[in-house]
Amino acid sequence: MNKYIDHTILKAVATEADVKKICVEAAKYQFASVCIPPSYVALASKELKGSGVDVCTVIGFPLGNTTCETKVFETKDAISKGATEIDMVINVGALKSGNWAFVLEEIKAVKAACGKTLLKVIVETCYLTNEEIAQVTEVVLKSGAEFIKTSTGFGTRGATVEDVEIFMSVAPNLAVKASGGVRDKETAEKYIAMGVKRLGTSSGVQLVEGQEIKGGY
Numbered sequence: 001m002n003k004y005i006d007h008t009i010l011k012a013v014a015t016e017a018d019v020k021k022i023c024v025e026a027a028k029y030q031f032a033s034v035c036i037p038p039s040y041v042a043l044a045s046k047e048l049k050g051s052g053v054d055v056c057t058v059i060g061f062p063l064g065n066t067t068c069e070t071k072v073f074e075t076k077d078a079i080s081k082g083a084t085e086i087d088m089v090i091n092v093g094a095l096k097s098g099n100w101a102f103v104l105e106e107i108k109a110v111k112a113a114c115g116k117t118l119l120k121v122i123v124e125t126c127y128l129t130n131e132e133i134a135q136v137t138e139v140v141l142k143s144g145a146e147f148i149k150t151s152t153g154f155g156t157r158g159a160t161v162e163d164v165e166i167f168m169s170v171a172p173n174l175a176v177k178a179s180g181g182v183r184d185k186e187t188a189e190k191y192i193a194m195g196v197k198r199l200g201t202s203s204g205v206q207l208v209e210g211q212e213i214k215g216g217y
Contacts, residue, residue: 001185004192005204006056006085006177008035010153016043023047025205032198033085037061038078045082054118056085059110062154064089064124068106075113085118086110087177087200089152092124095132100139107143120147120177120198125163126155133163137170147198151180158182164194185210 007026009018019040026034026048033054036044044055057078060071068091075086088110094102111119121140125133140148148167150159158180167176178191179200188199188207201207 001188001192001199002029002204002208003032004188004197004199005029005031005207006033006035006179006198006200007031007204008153008179008200008202010035010037010058010061014040016040019043020047023051023053026053027051029205029208031204035085035087035200038074038083041078041081041083054084055082056087056120057083058122058152059086059088060091061087061089061122062152064091064122065093068109071106071110072113075110079114079117083117085120086114087120087122087149089122089124090136092127095123095136096127100135103136104139104143107140107145111144118147119145120149121145122149122152122179124152124155125150125159126157130162130166133166134170137167137174141171141174147175147177149177149179149198149200151200153180153200155180159191161190161194164191164196168195182207 007022009022033056035056038057041057059074060066123136150163159178175197177198178196182199182201183203
């Protein structure tokens, strides 16, 4: 399970000590990545050098309604400081307005800024209808991004099995990251069995050790 986990700390009050701690844990358990705020990318990159663990950061987080130009700058800046994976939040308001062309072009612009760096697209399923989830899956597939991701963890809910089923029914070859609410081993194993490639969680250590989890992302 460890190789599926993006070990995450994105709370507003996350300190340098908090980030160093999850880097130590990620290196120990060989998680896929740490997912940390952009301001800590350089620190995490230094802490994880030579560990084999990727450094993931978030763009346009958590609301997604910064400008496209801002997201492109954030992406380039993060990569220059050592980010090896990017999780961007789409402009949910544009989607809800029916401006699908804008949503597509924004993702494509961020992917262009990423180059060969892995891009995961957060669509924040809690705010979308099933029909919108299906349509945005098609958009992400067209954009060239490698992953579609359910949630920021800061919305009204996290991932659900139904969300993932919609993603996979529309684009079975698009990688999926389930985030938010992955707090027990049974849930994590269910997503993995479905074909999910990454799990975004702040409870990675507890998941791999089979501990009881209370709260968390």
